[in-house]
Amino acid sequence: MKAIVYDAPRQFKYRDVPEPQIEADEVLVRIDACGLCGTDLHIHEGEFAPRFPLIPGHEFTGEIVTLGGAVNGLKERQRVVGNSNESCGKCFYCMRGDFLLCLNLRAYGVTQDGGFAQYLRIKADRIFPIGHLSPREAVMVEPTACAVHGMEVLAMKPGSDVLLFGAGPTGQVLAQLLKLNGAGRLVVAAPAGPAARPPARRPFRRAPRGRFWQVSHTYVPRPAATIFTTVVPHREHGCPARR
Ligand SMILES: [Zn+2]
Numbered sequence: 001m002k003a004i005v006y007d008a009p010r011q012f013k014y015r016d017v018p019e020p021q022i023e024a025d026e027v028l029v030r031i032d033a034c035g036l037c038g039t040d041l042h043i044h045e046g047e048f049a050p051r052f053p054l055i056p057g058h059e060f061t062g063e064i065v066t067l068g069g070a071v072n073g074l075k076e077r078q079r080v081v082g083n084s085n086e087s088c089g090k091c092f093y094c095m096r097g098d099f100l101l102c103l104n105l106r107a108y109g110v111t112q113d114g115g116f117a118q119y120l121r122i123k124a125d126r127i128f129p130i131g132h133l134s135p136r137e138a139v140m141v142e143p144t145a146c147a148v149h150g151m152e153v154l155a156m157k158p159g160s161d162v163l164l165f166g167a168g169p170t171g172q173v174l175a176q177l178l179k180l181n182g183a184g185r186l187v188v189a190a191p192a193g194p195a196a197r198p199p200a201r202r203p204f205r206r207a208p209r210g211r212f213w214q215v216s217h218t219y220v221p222r223p224a225a226t227i228f229t230t231v232v233p234h235r236e237h238g239c240p241a242r243r
């Protein structure tokens, strides 16, 4: 099968690799689409403890083509997404429910092969059927799950003023969740995208009257601009962090 394979940080090739063989508790998924996120940029640099050689990609969606002998509750040709994290269930953190802090955490697309390939083998208990979601919608499930988890951790009080750094896909989803869950003033701060107008001399400047930041929507990448203007009334660009 074709895959993108990293042999070392910054060294990747699109090349032929053997098709993965599944174990009894795994399924083989034919990949329809795979998202790219900031984590992948870290992995490109060798950060986040990747194990090489590695097929990256943790935001995948596709169709089950083969089921392992011990797999129940899933069907061939079912369209699915996956939870890319695999915790051990036995360590101190797993025992208290903090699975992402697992001492033996493994992750598809980070420590084991992920979705930038024609096929992916994955444990059946990581798989969720998606019904009729399109591939473009389905690749947003993982970033959206991260944003929903962020909302839970944040436990934001309604009416809170929020400064959100980053307007990538996850940041844009989080911006919508924040506003839908009662954020007061929401400011999204992000670097200029390639389509943005040339920035003023400095991306951030001191806001008048003791306010901390003033962020112009000039610095939000164009795809985010729509959401930005939807969720942030124009007169509310200042974050009153130092009132
Ligand atoms: Zn991601």
Ligand SMILES: [Zn+2]
Pocket: 087, 088, 089, 090, 091, 092, 093, 094, 101, 102, 103, 104, 105
């Ligand atoms: Zn664990």
